[in-house]
Amino acid sequence: MIRPFHKAALLLGALLTVAAPAHAAPVADAATVAAVKACLPARPCAARLPVRVVVVTMFEVGADTGDKPGEFQLWRERRKFPVTLPFPQGWHDLSYDPETGVLAMVTGMGSIKSATAALAVGLDDRLDLSKAYWLVAGIAGIDPQDASIGSAAWAHYLVDGDIAHEIDAREIPAGWTSGYFALHSKGPADPAPLDPVNGEMFELNPALADWAFALTKGIKLADDPQIAKERMRFTGYPNAQKPPFVLKGDNLAAMTFWHGARLNDWANRWTKFWTRGKGEFVTSAMEETGTIQSLEYLSKVGRADRNRVMVLRAGSNFTMPPPGADPAGYLLRENEGYAGMTAALENLYKLGSVVVDELTAHWERYEQAPPR
Incomplete structure (x- = not known):
């Protein structure tokens, strides 16, 4: 999971360099690169x-x-x-x-x-x-x-x-496995999600x-x-x-x-x-x-x-x-x-x-x- 961590946690170690293969010609020529760099962002x-x-x-x-x-x-x-x-x-x-x-x-x-x-x-x-x-x-x-x-x-x-219903675990009904359950469902025991899913x-x-x-x-x-x-x-x-x-x-x-x-x-x-x-x-x-x-x-x-x-x-x-x-x-x-x-x-x-x-x-x- 991408999570906050202390910078001291990262040990660089020995890094193996992987070389990219040679290409016969550039994908973008110098003129195109120059023209794009002259453009303003979001314009x-x-x-x-x-x-x-x-x-x-x-x-x-x-x-x-x-x-x-x-x-x-x-x-x-x-x-x-x-x-x-x-x-x-x-x-x-x-x-x-x-x-x-x-x-x-x-x-x-x-x-x-x-x-x-x-x-x-x-x-x-x-x-x-x-x-x-x-x-x-x-x-x-x-x-x-x-x-x-x-x-x-x-x-x-x-x-x-993240898209869900939630009830605090201390207040869930007896028999529920969790207080966290899908939107539009009747609880964690519902057998399948609605179709179509929405994100x-x-x-x-x-x-x-x-x-x-x-x-x-x-x-x-x-x-x-x-x-x-x-x-x-x-x-x-x-x-x-x-x-x-x-x-x-x-x-x-x-x-x-x-x-x-x-x-x-x-x-x-x-x-x-x-x-x-x-x-x-x-x-x-x-x-x-x-x-x-x-x-x-x-x-x-x-x-x-x-x-x-x-x-x-x-x-x-x-x-x-x-x-x-x-x-x-x-x-x-x-x-x-x-x-x-x-x-x-x-x-x-x-x-x-x-x-x-x-x-x-x-x-x-x-x-x-x-x-x-």
Whole structure:
């Protein structure tokens, strides 16, 4: 889950540089870049920068380079991004590479910021995003029933954890499993959501998610002694005790920083409920449903293609404590430094780069339609 954390928590460690493949000619020539840079933000612009991939990150903790990294820094340092576009209508300026056509953005934390930033980018007249692929790449809480910290999951379903009714747990009727239940339902025991859903769940292009997983599943992920020590505490959770690996798993986005075994059970039930039993909760974050909602709106006016959206989340922390640990104490300790942060950031870049490079280096293969 993207959550506030102490800056001292981020240990940079040894970073592996992944080189992008060479391109025969720049995607945007110098004249186009100059014309776009002369345009004012949020104003009409006669020139547009063609974008092949948008890398969507959610936070940075300090400077964009040279200090302890957030989600954006490894992309910025390793990809260079020679063009900076002022973006006062969003949380952070945009970065663009005219050689590859890759645009990188930082939305800010939370679904409100992610939704407004994605919408503002999509409506920016300086950019041609009509055929762009969108890669959301961020840290997450990860369910120890499914994976270990440092592991990275490609999502098929995005579920919203905020749109709901709630009654305080001390006042719920006898027999209720929770005081938190779906809008327009009669309680947590209602068997299925209303059809159609209204922002509570989004299904991504399954073929694209499967393609990204197949492209990256064999990659060896970064690990470190801190992760190994922490995962060994999760006795009885074999997936949590594995070294970091790539998997397929769905994302639940909620603005509340939740933690613990009971809420982890709720997240699994909530994901099953809204996906009608098809989804599997693996990662928790704060932004996905805001981002995808804006991209759906943009798709209706030809400014984006929601069938070209991928979500990759890597576990920086577990969503519940190990057996025998106090949830509140474990949560507060983790806030001082997520055990899986360094590896999660490294693995996001390592896997995301493989996908970005494949798309941009073979654009003639992917321009007209997503891979199947």
